[in-house]
Amino acid sequence: MQSRVSGLLTSTLSAVVDLIAPLQCSLCGSAEATATGFQTCYCAECTAKLCPTPQFRCQRCSAEIGPWSTTTEGCIHCRGRKLRFESVVCLGMYDEWLRNALLSAKWSYSAVRMRSLGRLLALHRRQQLSELGINRIVPIPQHWRQRLIRHFNPAWIIAEEIARVLHVPCDIHLLRKVRGTRPQKRVSVTQRFENQNSAFAIRDAHVVAGERILIVDDVLTTGATCSEAARMFRRAGAATCHAAVIARVLDHSA
Numbered sequence: 001m002q003s004r005v006s007g008l009l010t011s012t013l014s015a016v017v018d019l020i021a022p023l024q025c026s027l028c029g030s031a032e033a034t035a036t037g038f039q040t041c042y043c044a045e046c047t048a049k050l051c052p053t054p055q056f057r058c059q060r061c062s063a064e065i066g067p068w069s070t071t072t073e074g075c076i077h078c079r080g081r082k083l084r085f086e087s088v089v090c091l092g093m094y095d096e097w098l099r100n101a102l103l104s105a106k107w108s109y110s111a112v113r114m115r116s117l118g119r120l121l122a123l124h125r126r127q128q129l130s131e132l133g134i135n136r137i138v139p140i141p142q143h144w145r146q147r148l149i150r151h152f153n154p155a156w157i158i159a160e161e162i163a164r165v166l167h168v169p170c171d172i173h174l175l176r177k178v179r180g181t182r183p184q185k186r187v188s189v190t191q192r193f194e195n196q197n198s199a200f201a202i203r204d205a206h207v208v209a210g211e212r213i214l215i216v217d218d219v220l221t222t223g224a225t226c227s228e229a230a231r232m233f234r235r236a237g238a239a240t241c242h243a244a245v246i247a248r249v250l251d252h253s254a
Ligand SMILES: [Zn+2]
Pocket: 025, 026, 027, 028, 029, 030, 042, 043, 044, 045, 046, 047
């Protein structure tokens, strides 16, 4: 109960801070956070660092790869891994800048910071996302116990921003987390698929048939979480499943 109350207090306090100090860049502290015209909490200089021009990426897992690598069977980071989604769209790799921005948004339970990152993802990768032809956006849900403690789900916030920019409906109730899982970062990379096994259920399976679904999370490392969600959707008859995340984390930096 104590953690629930402190979680609620922290998120409320964070919302108040977000409201009274929205014009200062959340990363460098400069007083020109709206300079990009995108209405985010980051200044133009930090935005450029958070949204690097895409280099060569694996079409399957979105990891940055060399210009001559072939990715028909996946890249060195995902080859041989059973991924049930077709592709991943990300803002960038989990480098110093995206890592700092994501961790500061998560640790401060800041909806404004997380929304800003979601907005950057949606706006800077709009063409790539539009080309997927998706018609339903679904964030990775939390287990009800986790929701009770935190009242903060980064995936929901990011999904709502993508939905707003793409004008595609966001369905936050379609996927349900039915089993508490250990946090992926506390599980070895090889056990992460097993940790997510049967963790999700679909509320209205009949609405999934023929849908082109975008699964949204904050980061993607092994792909186990998004892959398990995609497996459920495909089993319910979804036509395609893609994933969108703020940052692509490579296994060795997980
Ligand atoms: Zn800045």
